[in-house]
Amino acid sequence: MTTLDRTDLSDVTRDDLSLRRFLHGLPGVDQVGAEGRAAGLATRSIKTTAKAWAIDTAITMIDLTTLEGADTPGKVRSLCAKAARPDSSDPSVPSVAAVCVYPDLVATAVAALRGTSVGVASVATAFPSGRASLDTKLHDVRDAVAAGATEIDMVIDRGAFLAGHYQQVFDEIVATKAACGSAHLKVILETGELATLDNARRASWLALLAGGDFIKTSTGKVTPAATPPVALVMLEAVRDYYALTGKQRGVKLAGGIRTSKDAVRYLVMVNEVAGEQWLDPDLFRLGASSLLNDLLLQRHKLATGSYDGPDYVTVD
């Protein structure tokens, strides 16, 4: 990173060796220090007006997600209704950013969301394992895009990454990006399987160099999913990538974010690590399902001073 300037970024992706040298030349991440920094940011006290702003902002950043084998068109339609208007009794609640579904349900979601500002994201590339041929993965992507998906959440080949086959991972992302057409590409790193923060940093840069619009922590199917230290490292990556190239790329955290407190802490992290420009649904997303209801409950508590029970928000 130190020796790189804006002109030779294409050089680092020229071949396998260059890519490897670049990724292994990134500054290391000291895990103890990263955990300490993440824990320090979590002590910020966000109250009153700041909390109200953060809750509404968090709502606008949600990719409201259902990724179950039991998903049906009916389930997806009810999710879409909630995405467009999260609180049927309060029109001042903003819509979420997108819904996120499997490719075969994209058409249902597109139809249900027509005329709203809510995007349709689809997981693809043999989600969640990614264990399929590239042809199959790209076919999966084209299906979703053809059905109207505006955002594609791909998974990287973690096996290839862990084996050190960076070029293969890079090429797959490039091919997926091409198959996306005008749809935005989110690259899921599955940091729980990459295990170390050094790997999280290298995979982040690999995805950014390959043209991912977003880097995303997890599928939500692997534990641990999004953790504060991983989020920290990925936010540092987009911050540094921007400093180097002038291009802003997004971060999506997914998996395990269920409470307003967690969401607000992540917004603080975005604000202080990447910078406040990233507090924008174009550059930061929270992939979640139950989080939205907790944000609605907290929003109501701030407005009225009293807590509602779970029967006062809709089940998804």
Next chain:
Amino acid sequence: MAKPVLSARAKNQKHSFEYAPAPESRDIARLKPSYQIFVDGKFRDGSGEAVKTINPADEQPLAEVAEAGPADVNDAVAAARRAFDGPWSKMPGKERGKYLFRIARAIQERGRELAVLESLDNGKPIREARDVDVPVAAAHFFYYAGWADKLGYGGFGPDPRPIGVAGQIIPWNFPLLMAAWKIAPALACGNTVVLKPAETTPLSALVLAEIIAEADLPPGVVNILAGGPAIGQALVEHDDIDKIAFTGSTDVGKIIQRTLAGTPKRLSLELGGKAANIVFEDAPIDQAVEGIVNGIFFNQGQVCCAGSRLLVQESVADELIASLQRRLTTLRVGDPLDKNTDVGAINSAAQLARIRELTDSGVDEGATRWSPPCELPERGFWFAPTVFTGVSPAHRIAREEIFGPVLSVLTFRTPAEAVEKANNTPYGLSAGVWTEKGSRILSMAAQLRAGVVWANTFNRFDPSAPFGGYKESGFGREGGRHGLEAYLDH
């Protein structure tokens, strides 16, 4: 078919995330209009002057303190002697340990009160008082409580004896924590103490006296005298003191050592520092930046072991300084009681004047001064976080202890040059090494003449780790098994 992802709503969104004020309530400190000294198990007005202690964040008086006079020093030392000859030195260690555990628990129970009080009297951010000063103070009492009945296994012989009456003089930067560092090992070993907190920050030590009184320690085991330098001098010169433990400036430490020369009194000194925080090109840069920030802006840099000299390898200097400056723009300077404040007030007008004088000299000598944009409150003692680049080892800001939020950046080319520059100081309290290479950490630690060498971290305090200096940073160790040695006759 695809919708534009960049929605109009998103583009027009206001990004600004303004943290609303989140002040801790001042009432939690349970400030009293006046505080008394603690002698022979009783609170009483000192025979010295009644002095107002002020809040450095707004210069408003907090409370009046009836300071000790010379007669109080005599009474306190006599009470400590009676307590030593009477119950305390003869008490089984297991029983002494119970008292220390009780004090530790009471510090935890009154933790919020102590944190707010410390923030008010010292000017430090509540976040630090809450997360560092108070819990680490309690941890020291817990730690040494555990040693009280195990002294025979510490490597000091089968039956090490206490020394006697210890006179302990502590500074204003960590008033409660320094009191804990001094009192806990002394008591665990069976000594009795007369402690003098700093004149600008007496309150938390006097609340600790309340805790000690409520813990039912025998009268005279702990005596706490508020007062200025004259009281400290009277304590040092007192004939019936067996040991002096001093934490403070090197100048005063030298005076104390001269005073004690030729007497049987023992001495431990923890004095100033000008620590090198050394960042190699293979360091984890983001974490190093955090370590630099924590090293010099923790407690407004008013830390004897502060990483006030950043030594960075030239090959990563520009990148590191840019990262550091970006990070410093997120520091929140202001109301110490706000839970989101990172940098609070300087402790006193005198200290602020010293910081200003030395930073002015840095500019005069040709270094480049930089501070992040920040609005300082109008009243109170404030100094913006400051970074000097282009510092030469000959500059005063590279040699003298500033004891403020001021970082001097120097560069080096090779590990040998880093060692040479790091050791080129009259001080030797602490150092930091940042590298991903384990062998280099060990090699540097062996060559650095500093009592504490932190690797890929900085300003970490644990009661089990010994702390102390080389050269003009003093001698003797506090903390850990080593910390017992200063209070045992073996």
